[in-house]
Amino acid sequence: MDFNLKIGDLVWAKMGSFSYWPARIVQPGPDTPTKPGTRECQWVYFFGSKNYAWIVNNKIEPYVECKEKFSKVNKTSLFKKAISDIEDFIRNQAEDPNYSLQHDVSIEEEDAEKSSEKGSEKNSNKQTPKKTKKAAPVKRQNSDAGSVRNSSSRATKKPRTSSGFEENGFSDSTGQSVGKASSFGISLEILNRPSIIDEPEVSSVNLNSNLELLNTKNITASRKRFGFIGLGTIGSGIVKNLINSGHKVNLFNRTSEKCDDLKKQAENDINKAGLVNTYITPCDVMQNSDITFNCVSDSNNAKAVVIGNCGITKAGDLLDSEGYSKGYVEMTSIDPQTSKDMCEIIKSKGGRYLEVQVQGSKSEAEEGSLVVLAAGDESLFFDCQSCFKAMGKMAFFLGEVGYATKTNIILQLMKGIALAGLAEGFALADRCGISSKDVLSIFNLTNLACGYLSHKADLIVKQDFKHAEESTKHMQKKLQLALDLSDQLKQPLLMTSTANEVYKHIRRMGYDDHDASSVYMRVRH
Structure with missing residues (x-):
């Protein structure tokens, strides 16, 4: 002034x-x-x-x-x-x-x-x-x-x-x-009521961004044809690295413009021309691919991809021209029982099933530094090694179907509770009249600091929630999966229950597609 x-x-x-x-x-x-x-x-x-x-x-x-x-x-x-x-x-x-x-x-x-x-x-x-x-x-x-x-x-x-x-x-x-x-x-x-000034940012996929880590991996692309369904926050980053590492990718997304944009970028690069094809249904992707990855928003959409009107099972038996079993890799954050049900469906059609859960944010997906957790068909796990190397820094095979989803739920539970606690700390500091920037500087000097919490703390101090690394609705969805699993096992999760209610409230306030650190706006107000 x-x-x-x-x-x-x-x-x-x-x-x-x-x-x-x-x-x-x-x-x-x-x-x-x-x-x-x-x-x-x-x-x-x-x-x-x-x-x-x-x-x-x-x-x-x-x-x-x-x-x-x-x-x-x-x-x-x-x-x-x-x-x-x-x-x-x-x-x-x-x-x-x-x-x-x-x-x-x-x-x-x-x-x-x-x-x-x-x-x-x-x-x-x-x-x-x-x-x-x-x-x-x-x-x-x-x-x-x-x-x-x-x-x-x-x-x-x-x-x-x-x-x-x-x-x-x-x-x-x-x-x-x-x-x-x-x-x-x-x-x-x-x-x-806190006002939502900034709409969440929806960024397009740039094939030429964040290539430094990928170029150090020396990946030899598999000769198999890979399908990929779902170009959301994580999926778009994974597909970008698959294309840049030389994999042939068949794409489907509910918003076809994303697929068309990626194909256009690939065609404009002489080294990537012919690597990308787009299709109008998941069934078409499955028919034209040896291994198909699915990475959509939730369990209901994952089921629709498998058994919906144009789902992958409408392609008939999941066998290639030589009679070998096609592979289906489910990357959606789903509950263990749904994963097991889909495994039975895929196997009944002659296919192979692998559940894959990734740990990381949007930026890590774009960099190719995700942590991959897999369970199910071990032969399919090895067939996907070049893809896992492109999308992540480490891939673990955990055994039979269900173990990868359970491990993912446990890790997401810890992340959600930690973020809610971080937000409450900054809200209390604000009420006490203590500078949030000072608290952040001191926090980063302690052994509490880690890459994830330090980044989220920085977003809270700036109140910059429109760049969603992981959206609020996805964080709350994963906490709900943990609570559903706890009901089956009769394991009390008191902190998870409380954190889930906090995230549900911030979603009700209109922060569904903002970064999960926007939970601060709930605990502050």
Whole structure:
């Protein structure tokens, strides 16, 4: 902020971690709460919600100059109403320089009424005329705007107190109550919800990115034809490394544009031309491949790929032209029982089945540094060695079907609980007034620090959740798989149950496709 603040200025004011809100600097009244702390503050009136608060100077920006910057950071109906109200005020004041806020006038009348009532208590023989305020008509608001009451419906007038915002849990960054509730009774619940400013980023696959590690592996590509179904967060990175290492890949994805884009990139490179083909159904991929990988979002989609209308089993017997069994590799994060059921289906069609679970994030998938956990048909595991070498730094064969999925669930359980604990720590530091950047610097010097938690802590400090390494919905899904497994084994998982509820809540707040570190927004707010 590099402008002089004065009474009457129209501004954008920011309360704590909430988004900037249209406001006006006003003159404090006799009942205004004391300024919090020793910092320079302004008494601010918020348009739309019609509430007041002390706001520190460095959280105030000029309205006109910053209109384009802040007018689109919030999509709630109350925020849109606030924009409309401040624009109406600007127009009215341009027509009449003496125009003032109706809400300010009503507050002054209430103060006069209150003083009159106090005078009547001191001198019962003296009659003081009482000013009657006609209640302004209040339009019914939708659920986003909170609860709305008409003040005239109350039998007796509730005295105004200096802790109106405290009842709604609205305080400044020091935790002190900072304002009065509106005489119109508009709830501040909408202001207490963290806004989602950034949409999650959806990046395209670039075949020429992150090739350093892959080039050091000296991979000899298998001559077999490999199918790949699912180009999501992990799948797209794996396919990129399969193509760059010289494997022939047949692709299917529900969004065909991703497949077409990869094929176009491959055709434009003389070393990769002819390596990529695209098909319109999973069945077509299976028919034209020796080994097919499936990497979709959840168990239901995985089942649809196998037994759906255009699933791989519609190709008939899973045998190649020479009568050898085709291979099917399930890479989706699924529960052990579903994996066993699919294994039986594949084997009944003459095919071979391998469950593969990978440990790592989106960036590790793109770099080719995943950890591969496999179980099932051992011959198929060895047939896929060149693929595993392209996608990861180590591949483990764990035995019969079910062991890879169970191991993956256990590791994801640990990761989810650790991340929720990390978020709670930073939320507590923020409430204590301790700099999150200082906490992060100290954290990285301790033996608590590891690549995963340090990276997530950095995202929490920056509150940059749109670059999803692992989405919130996938993290919560894996915790639910752990709870389902615990039910079968009658093993209590108290911490997992609590963490699962926290992740479910942040998903309900709209952070499904953001990075899982956005769980901080739930524990903080």
